[in-house]
Amino acid sequence: MKVSIIGCGSYGTALAQIISSNVNQVFLFGRDFSLLHEINKNNVNKVYFPSIKLNENIKAFHITKDAEYIKDCDVIVFSVPSGVTRDVARKLSDYTKGKMIVSTAKGIEYPSLNTMSQSIMKATGNKNIYCFSGPTFADELIMGYLSGFTVGANDKEGRDMISDLLSSPNILCDFSDDIEGVELCGVLKNIYSISIGIFDSFSHSNNEHYTFLNLCFKEMKNIVDEVAKDKDLIHKFCCFGDFNLTTNTDKSRNRTLGLMVGKGLLELKEFNPSIIFEGMKSVKAIRKKSNQLGLDTPIVNFAHAALNKKGNIKMDIHKLLEKIKINLN
Secondary structure (H helix, E strand, O other): OOOEEEOOOHHHHHHHHHOOOOOEEEEEEEEOOOHHHHHHHOOEEEHHHHHOOOOOEEEEEEEEOOOOHHHHHOOEOOOOOOOHHHHHHHHHHOOOOEEEEEEOHHHHHOOOEEEHHHHHHHHHHHOEEEEOOOOOOOHHHHHOOOEEEEEEEOOHHHHHHHHHOOOOOEEEEEEEHHHHHHHHHHHHHHHHHHHHHHOOOOOOOHHHHHHHHHHHHHHHHHHHHHHHOOOOHOOOOOHHHHHHHHHHHHOOOOHHHHHHHHOOOOOOOOOOOHHHHHHHHHHHHHHHHHHHOOOOOOHHHHHHHHOOOOOHHHHHHHEEEEHHHHHHH
């Protein structure tokens, strides 16, 4: 079997290393000619994992110049940022016909509210699209630490295929036939990670952190229960696991975004603007979705106001907790 992975960032490279142990060849696609050359010459991604030797059956190609190699593959894994997923899928649409496609991006389009699998389907016309998601940092995944994924697949072929690709003594998988539900959890956990970061920038104790964490998870559960077809989704790796990873770990980019918003440091030039953009877009999308469903989501509204610099964050935290206190009574 041959697998194409679109995106040779940290996550795409980590997946390539895992998947390459289970298939004949992995084609890793990116844009940086220097990086691609280094992977092919020395089996190293010098940008993200300079000390890790990649398996020899991983070969790097340019996403535009060498796109025809995708035709030789059985499976295509999209591992590019959600903000460019549709555009990349559209440009590669001629090479995706008849292929099994897997999405790993955690994001949602706004204002369409399309998940990444829906976006890829509309861009390519391919309906054989699946996903997987879970509490996994790329650096720990490639180092072989125990990691968990929820496989989103609505047929046995997709479920078996992804299980085979991720097969490893250090990877656990649970399963759901609710592909969009799995993807939704990946969006929601980012929003609440931002919210926790904002709150923690004013917090002074573990009591405060975990009390607010509980409130975030409760609001997230209300959304998942309303939207998801899989009523057990809340307990799976893509939901409870990923929520805890991103809200409690300082390696989380969205938690860091929240901390910087709370501390008034959002304008720092060294902070990746794409993370800010994706965070804002996700909050807007879930706020719109919640309003459509008639759900009361004060924490989502709080994050929306903070990201858009509306009001005083410290005062808004006080108002938010007062509102939640009333709702609890």
